[in-house]
C-alpha cells in the first residue's frame with residue numbers, strides 16, 4: 001500500500017464567512033523557527049472531497065495526486081508545530097474547495113520548508129511599519145503582530161485592511177484589541193460595499209493614502225522613516241506601489257534593499 005504523504009492534523013477551523021476561514025493544524029514534527037511573514041505550502045490529495053459550497057469542476061487528476069499551494073503563515077513565529085492560515089475559497093479552484101471540506105482531526109500535508117523575504121528582519125528598528133492588505137493578505141501581518149508587537153514600542157505600526165463587507169474583516173476583534181491596548185498601533189479597516197450602518201472608512205486604500213490618513217497619525221511617507229508592506233490583490237499592490245514610487249520608495253529585493261515590501265497573491 002502507498003504511504004500517505006500526510007504529516008499534519010487539523011486542530012481548528014473557524015468559518016468567518018462560507019468562503020473565508022482560519023485553519024489551524026498541528027504538524028507531526030516541529031518545523032524550524034521561521035520569520036514572521038513567511039509562507040509554506042500545504043496540500044491535499046486530489047481524491048479528497050470538495051466543499052458543498054464550491055463549483056463542481058471537470059478535474060482529471062489521479063486521486064493520489066498531491067495538490068499543493070503556498071499560504072502565508074498567520075501564527076506567531078515561535079509556534080513551530082501549530083500553524084494558522086487565513087484562507088479564502090476560490091470556488092472553482094483545485095485546493096481551496098478541498099481545504100474548506102476539512103473537519104477537526106482531518107489529516108493533510110504541510111511542507112517542511114518555510115520561505116519568503118516578506119518579513120521584518122531588514123527593516124531598521126527605528127522605522128515605522130505600515131502594513132497594507134486586501135482580503136487574506138492580512139495573514140502575514142497577524143504573524144508580524146503576534147510575534148513582534150512587544151519589540152516595537154518606539155515606532156508606529158499601522159494596519160490598513162481593505163475588504164468588501166464588515167463580515168469579511170477576519171481578525172477584526174484581535175486587531176481592535178491591539179489597537180485599544182497599544183498606543184503606537186493603528187487599525188484602519190476600509191470597506192467597499194458596506195451599508196450605512198458602517199461608520200468606519202470606505203473606499204480604496206490608495207485614496208486614504210492620498211488624503212493623508214497616515215500623516216494625520218504622525219506617520220511620514222518617507223523611505224528613511226517608514227517601511228511599507230503590501231500584500232494581497234495585484235491591483236491594490238500596483239496602485240499603491242505607483243503612489244509610493246513617486247515618493248522615492250524602492251521595491252525591496254534580496255539584491256536591492258528597499259523600504260517597499262511586496263507579496264502578491
Ligand SMILES: Cc1cc2nc3c(=O)[nH]c(=O)nc-3n(C[C@H](O)[C@H](O)[C@H](O)COP(=O)(O)OP(=O)(O)OC[C@H]3O[C@@H](n4cnc5c(N)ncnc54)[C@H](O)[C@@H]3O)c2cc1C
Nearest residue numbers: 039069070071072086087088090093094095096136139265
Ligand atoms: C506567497 C503566497 C502566499 C499566499 N498566501 C495565501 C493566503 O494566506 N491565503 C489565501 O487564501 N491565499 C494565499 N495565496 C494564494 C494560494 O496559494 C492559492 O493560489 C489560492 O488559495 C487558490 O488556490 P486553488 O487551488 O483553490 O485555486 P487554483 O486552482 O490554483 O486557481 C484557480 C483559478 O483561480 C484564480 N485565483 C487564485 N486565487 C484567487 C483568489 N484569491 N480569488 C479569485 N481567484 C483566484 C487563479 O488565478 C486561477 O485562475 C498565496 C499565494 C502566494 C504566492
